[in-house]
Amino acid sequence: MIQKKILSNGLTIVAERIPFVHSITMGIWVGNGSRYETKKENGISHFIEHMLFKGTPTRTSRDIATQLDSIGGQINAFTAKECTCYYTRTLDTHFDLALDVLSDMFFHSIFKEEDIIKERGVILEEINMYEDAPEEQVHDLLQTMVWNDSLGYSILGTQETLETFQQKELKTYMQQHYQPNNTVIAIVGNFEYEEIYEKLEEVFEVWENSPYHRIPSFDTIYTPNVIKKEKDIEQVHLCLGFPGIPLGSKKIYALSILNTILGGSMSSRLFQTIREEYGLAYSVYSYPSNYKNIGLFTIYAGMNPNQTQKVMDLIIREIQTVKKNLIAQEELNQTKEQLKSNYMMGLESTSGRMSSIGRSQLLLDHIQTPDEIIQKIDGVVLDDIEALIYEIFDFKKMSLAAVGNIAHLNDSIFHR
16 A cells, blocks of 8 residues: 655655565655756756765765665666656665665765766766667657757756856755655655654655745647758668657546557557568657656657668558557457556566656656556547547647668658
8 A cells, every 4th residue: 555644844755565575665756857957957957866976975986886785785866857766776674774875865965076077077978878879869859859948958968068067056956956845755665654754754854945946837839840860870760759648647548558559569550560561670669758738759760771761651651540440449458458467567566666656746746556547547448549549640740850871861751
């Protein structure tokens, strides 16, 4: 059973006790990411995430890494567009050490200038590495192009913005965006509720909200467009984009089913047609991106430049087919079972459950039980799918991003 407790400073704790495991996974979820940055700040959220591993008055960066490694535990973090998460996973007998290390990093990181200089170099190399991964880069290019505001910013930032980050800027930004009332602690594993609450309260209840808290307002608009990046590589990497569904929408479950049918699995129409039947691409898939107030639906394929026209035609054909013929009841029923199985199996680890309840509480201010989610998947009917097909797949709103050896390709391929 999932329990929720809100501390006097507004920090929310969501906890799920699983007595038959021997581990505890804990995450600190902060309502901040690249979408909350200004153009000059782009990349600062990710930079701060890195700097929290660089040392405190009582621990060096090596201490932070080795203290949990030495007991077989894990400590890590990630930055996304709308959240940042710091998390640990250890045996239940080692939870006190995990809490001590994670909270020490979170509250007492030093941000030494010499470490800032080193980490700037590390992140620049991360950006350079990303430049060498066109199959990943094309997705970011699509997002950068279709959004009119910070939602399109790169999570990593740019060389120009990274050069401006100094200790003062990092600490000021953290003070403005890391607040108890926009933070969720999610914890899953083998513990007693009252005991775990007591330990967390002792550490986190003294944390005060800053009067300098900055709350941005979002006015994101989807704008269809085309972007091409010439790169001397063997494949063309292609993303088609359509306006999607915002986070928290009641249509999310219908969208998950539609995505699974079109390109979200190995049995999907795009995979079976383009890879299995025609052998034109090793990787082809679709996925939804859901954010506050807005969303995006993306179709990706990677292929030989000479096959780009054929692959584009086949993707368009599959979309037109699903618009014309819709889907059958049997296909809907099969996909529901597939989704329910994938969802339930994903909850079999404490890490998966922690991520699920932490993200939901932070971004939606609500956690649905597995039974509620299964019920909503079962509740999707053919009319829901039909309405969504026509809502999303409007070719006048289609966007396209391409990376690769595309200079010789007919430009009509990229304009529909």
